[in-house]
Amino acid sequence: xxxxxxxxxxxxxxxxxxxxxxxxxxxxxxxxxxxxxxxxxxxxxxxxxxxxxxxxxxxxxxxxxxxxxxxxxxxxxxxxxxxxxxxxxxxxxxxxxxxxxxxxxxxxxxxxxxxxxxxxxxxxxxxxxxxxxxxxxxxxxxxxxxxxxxxxxxxxxxxxxxxxxxxxxxxxxxxxxxxxxxxxxxxxxxxxxxxxxxxxxxxxxxxxxxxxxxxxxx
Numbered sequence: 001x002x003x004x005x006x007x008x009x010x011x012x013x014x015x016x017x018x019x020x021x022x023x024x025x026x027x028x029x030x031x032x033x034x035x036x037x038x039x040x041x042x043x044x045x046x047x048x049x050x051x052x053x054x055x056x057x058x059x060x061x062x063x064x065x066x067x068x069x070x071x072x073x074x075x076x077x078x079x080x081x082x083x084x085x086x087x088x089x090x091x092x093x094x095x096x097x098x099x100x101x102x103x104x105x106x107x108x109x110x111x112x113x114x115x116x117x118x119x120x121x122x123x124x125x126x127x128x129x130x131x132x133x134x135x136x137x138x139x140x141x142x143x144x145x146x147x148x149x150x151x152x153x154x155x156x157x158x159x160x161x162x163x164x165x166x167x168x169x170x171x172x173x174x175x176x177x178x179x180x181x182x183x184x185x186x187x188x189x190x191x192x193x194x195x196x197x198x199x200x201x202x203x204x205x206x207x208x209x210x211x212x213x214x215x216x217x218x
Contacts, residue, residue: 004217006161010170011113013192020088025081035062048174050114086126094210099132111136112155114145147177
């Protein structure tokens with residue numbers, strides 16, 4: 001029987017509802033180039049592959065543009081987002097209690113996210129949840145993002161555990177594919193930003209409410 005030593009979480013759409021702040025920064029960036037705003041559901045559908053990809057998508061869906069336009073719009077997006085990183089963002093109900101429960105039972109905790117590393121750390125600090133985590137592993141320049149296993153393997157190594165003794169919790173097919181690529185056990189939080197349901201998720205592999213999570217560690 002496996003011993004669960006560590007739980008690693010995705011951030012956006014798994015532990016926190018961050019889409020409203022991402023929408024605000026996206027629409028302000030679009031406004032700066034004379035384009036119309038996007039609704040929250042469209043923004044949510046673009047979350048998961050990292051900030052650069054999100055900005056590419058908001059440019060593409062509002063009329064397209066070259067790489068120079070995408071780069072300058074990304075810089076505007078990040079400048080605005082970093083100033084408003086927790087204006088509307090909150091942990092999902094039950095998340096803080098669940099993290100405290102895991103920590104009290106000796107489980108190592110980590111975050112593995114495609115959000116830029118500095119932004120991931122800042123947002124956890126401002127939300128008062130950073131102290132629950134032994135490591136926060138975000139995206140860095142010139143390194144592959146999820147679903148490539150690089151970030152998740154880096155997080156596992158930092159936690160000084162093994163793939164066999166760790167669990168990855170995420171909300172999207174990106175996270176699921178990362179888990180498959182890493183050969184780590186996966187659990188889906190289905191109350192987040194899942195936009196492409198996988199037919200092979202069983203009820204035993206998912207939960208929709210952090211107050212009633214079915215993550216076992218004893």
